[in-house]
Amino acid sequence: MDIKLLVVDDDPAICELLRVYFEKEGCKVKVAQDGAEALNYFKLYEPDMVLLDVMMPKKDGWQVCREIREISQKPIIMVSAKSDTIDKVVGLELGADDFVVKPFDLKELSARIKAVMRRYSAHAKTGDDEVIRFDNLEISLQKYELKLKGKPVDIPPKELELLYFLASNCTRVFTRDQLLDKVWGFDYLGDSRTVDVHVKRLREKLKDVSDKWVLKTVWGVGYKFEVLQ
Amino acid sequence: MDIKLLVVDDDPAICELLRVYFEKEGCKVKVAQDGAEALNYFKLYEPDMVLLDVMMPKKDGWQVCREIREISQKPIIMVSAKSDTIDKVVGLELGADDFVVKPFDLKELSARIKAVMRRYSAHAKTGDDEVIRFDNLEISLQKYELKLKGKPVDIPPKELELLYFLASNCTRVFTRDQLLDKVWGFDYLGDSRTVDVHVKRLREKLKDVSDKWVLKTVWGVGYKFEVLQ
DNA sequence: TAACAATGTTCACAAAACCTTTACCATTAT
């Protein structure tokens, strides 16, 4: 990975960790400790990508993200301690390209950086609205919207994310633990029966919508989005 | 939670507390009181996860973590009295999977163990879809699906696993005990007639599906998936 | 700030699916 990286975090230990790791990966790394410094370095240093912590004194990550977006479309990955869905949405709305939750796995972060760079260089601006479609079903992550039989239906974020994940990996079975991992996040602490309840509520909403697909229980294993016929 | 746990702490009271608690949770627990002992037990006992105290006489937790990482990728949770960020960063850099601060809440610790195990097992098998195919027969472990003559057929997990095993080792005979071993698990305690019943139910489902293979009884020995012609 | 609404999580119990054992009969080998 041969890119210029700007790391923005008020915690020197984390900055140092990231610097060491990504220099070993072959990146050039510049570090900024607060929002103002970040903006200065961004203009001077012209990095290929920004790793931006959300919680910082003075100017927070959202503000920095907004200001960078006024002058550049370079990819930004937000880093936060909160796994809050709203945060994720806010971040993506402000033009961030990805979102990583502390404590992060360095390997995963590295993979995400590569993925974002790939997207960025492939189509600098395709504005890819990732929409999943099946019979009478339409899910847009960009709009965070669910349409059944063509009509928008209110749905809580977690349910939407779960349905989106299952539908975009249709026919494949996932255990509850795998779903917690993929949808709730790898650092989620909680009961796997939570998945059951979300599936139950999804099924209520999806009842009588289509007979060409179904949220199926695979006994002893987990759930899958099954496509029929 | 059915895992083997290695607890490393120089305080016997804490070891005992953890041992009692996690045995009640269904784990097997081994205790080591210092770093050297920890490494020996790790090699001998082959635990699924290590709970590792940072501050210990002689060899400290960092050192133990480093040495375990030289021989294994098994998950490690570091336990420390300091909530210092530096500690956390160092720990994660050394390859620890999570970090818990004393005094800890047993429930939270338990939840973290589950979360780490989830991550670990999710990463461990980036399963390609291993599909078994014979005439009019298709078994996918990833989809947990059985197709006969191209059409999906509902089937309980044990039956699917048994058929999958036999078909993926076709023409070879297995005794009931071997099947219990391979399909049910080496620690399964039960009657070997259980296999008969599953074979019977499989045969019902597989009747009239194909004449190019068959679940055959090898008298006095066991069963095999036989390919004809 | 307090009350409220929406969402997410946990819990307990009911329901369903599945697995195992048992008993009895059929088949095979000697």
Next chain:
DNA sequence: ATAATGGTAAAGGTTTTGTGAACATTGTTA
């Protein structure tokens, strides 16, 4: 013929899942 082995139906018993309701959390509004 008889002893050993396999097939099968049915009866529990166990595990897993569904579900309603309570509780917790978060964000919103008055």
